[in-house]
Amino acid sequence: MTQDWDAGRLDSDLDGAGFDTLAVRAGQRRSPEAEHGEALFLTSSYVFRSAAEAAACFSGESGGNVYSRYMNPTVRNFEERIALMEQAEQAVATASGMAAILATVMSLCSAGDHILVSRSVFGSTVTLCEKYLKRFGIEVDYVPLSDIAAWQAACKPNTRMMFLESPSNPLAELADIRALSAVAREQGALLVVDNCFCTPALQKPLTLGADIVVHSATKYIDGQGRCLGGVVAGRKEHMQELVGFLRTAGPTLSPFNAWVFLKGLETLRLRMRAHCEAAQALAEWLVQQPQVEHVYYAGLPSHPQHELAKAQQSAFGAVVSFELKGGRDAAWRFIDATRLLSITANLGDSKSTITHPATTTHGRLTPEARAAAGIRDGLIRLAIGLEEVADLKADLQRGLDAQR
């Protein structure tokens, strides 16, 4: 058992270590085999030396491993690494990003509670609220992401949670997380930030006053489009509630996926830096194209929240959206003319992707709701990967040439 074995000098001393060092080494506890790479514990259960030891593990008295729905050393390695990278007391891994959001609400909210949700959140998050949470007696209202006064005005005595993504998808709007955390504190509500688009490499919401961070690890934490997973990070008192829910209900992370994510984290900052540099270059190039009406990217000085983005993020992310003159036909013609970009709604991959939000990710909204969300028919979303910028530019040029 891990706790009986004195790791001695086999493990790294990470006292005072910086972000990149934590990303490579944190959370690893070497087994008696002294493996250099993180061990992958693909096991559903654990054995005991005696009946008495089994009893001590089951009662929680010894803290030993019992069953992988309860705990797994590879998953724990991932959780401990993320906790340090997000500057959280504790992190808890889940089977997917949606499982992270579900577990957060199920663990910390009850029937009769009210949740405020940003209008610009992931589609499945809205479906979770509308179709399921409401059925179990949780009230949900939606607020424009960047409008602090609107969040304040929408608070009710039973508001228990405020939930947002910043920057938003696909229009790169931001929330002032520090200002919203003051609103949440005054209300006695928990501020939950889905940090999927930035990752802790670009933004640490807990240091800005948020109470809880959630992630779809499926995106940039994996970074290469292989595994589904999620993680929630925050204070111990809240994370212990999540641990209880996940152990009982079961949407826990597979150790195999945790191992893949550990490898992803080792290169997270390097990848994010490359993603962001390429996105900035392409956004600046797109602005100059006559066929393009508007570019949505917080790295552009013309973006209304450019200063806020500089203050709360260390870079501007890899999602660049733009409005093409000519509506849906122009957008589809553009997408169909590309030959390198993948036509898919995914993001956070080394492969760049191109999406038409109005007919895919936001296709189920009514035209009115789509208009309210600012998703017009000529809008195209790019999630910039890690290919050569020149090749991406040449591919986008094909889309522009198709407009003639």
Ligand SMILES: *Cc1c(COP(=O)(O)O)cnc(C)c1O
């Ligand atoms: C993808 C995504 C999710 C859901 O994550 P899954 O891992 O697909 O369940 C949640 N929030 C955001 C912002 C996402 O992009």
